Amino acid sequence: QKEVEQNSGPLSVPEGAIASLNCTYSDRGSQSFFWYRQYSGKSPELIMSIYSNGDKEDGRFTAQLNKASQYVSLLIRDSQPSDSATYLCAVNRDDKIIFGKGTRLHILP
Amino acid sequence: ETGVTQTPRHLVMGMTNKKSLKCEQHLGHNAMYWYKQSAKKPLELMFVYSLEERVENNSVPSRFSPECPNSSHLFLHLHTLQPEDSALYLCASSQALGYEQYFGPGTRLTVT
Numbered sequence: 001q002k003e004v005e006q007n008s009g010p011l012s013v014p015e016g017a018i019a020s021l022n023c024t025y026s027d028r029g030s031q032s033f034f035w036y037r038q039y040s041g042k043s044p045e046l047i048m049s050i051y052s053n054g055d056k057e058d059g060r061f062t063a064q065l066n067k068a069s070q071y072v073s074l075l076i077r078d079s080q081p082s083d084s085a086t087y088l089c090a091v092n093r094d095d096k097i098i099f100g101k102g103t104r105l106h107i108l109p
Numbered sequence: 110e111t112g113v114t115q116t117p118r119h120l121v122m123g124m125t126n127k128k129s130l131k132c133e134q135h136l137g138h139n140a141m142y143w144y145k146q147s148a149k150k151p152l153e154l155m156f157v158y159s160l161e162e163r164v165e166n167n168s169v170p171s172r173f174s175p176e177c178p179n180s181s182h183l184f185l186h187l188h189t190l191q192p193e194d195s196a197l198y199l200c201a202s203s204q205a206l207g208y209e210q211y212f213g214p215g216t217r218l219t220v221t
Contacts, residue, residue, distance in 0.1 A: 004192070010111070034209050043199050043212040093206035096165075101151040 004100035023089030032092035113213035132200030
């Protein structure tokens, strides 16, 4: 099992809808979780950090963490064409940040 | 300058050249990283420094040589590269190991 798994996509979502991105991780002891957005040809940009079970909201973004099921998700409400990017999930394992391979999100105008 | 800066932003070099990539962080962080990202491929961690000590070297060929003279600066020295080394080279920093990382804009390297 890969340490951090994401569906590579592309995930196509109509403009204005909710985009749901999922990530699973293998190390039950992981404590910190991050979501990054990467536009094509650009560097990753941190958009959310989450440390506790439950939901964390920041504007149109909501991160959800379920440690018992070992998954973390990112919801994007009212999706905009500018949200089209690759979203990277990252997990802290023993003070190492392990990145997933990313999910490509395409918002359909 | 704020955040993490990288120079140059673009570099074209021949296989026999020697060049260096520079990274500087203005965040007061204690850990710095080099990543390689080839076209449409995932991030590959190359080197990790914590408090100026190298703590990770992920089987990177010796033609890549990192240097961390202080906690704010990180270099990647390049020599006798191969065309397959063409990629986006990203520098990142974090408060400490395991904390969220902040990336610089990257250096787009082309080896001819």
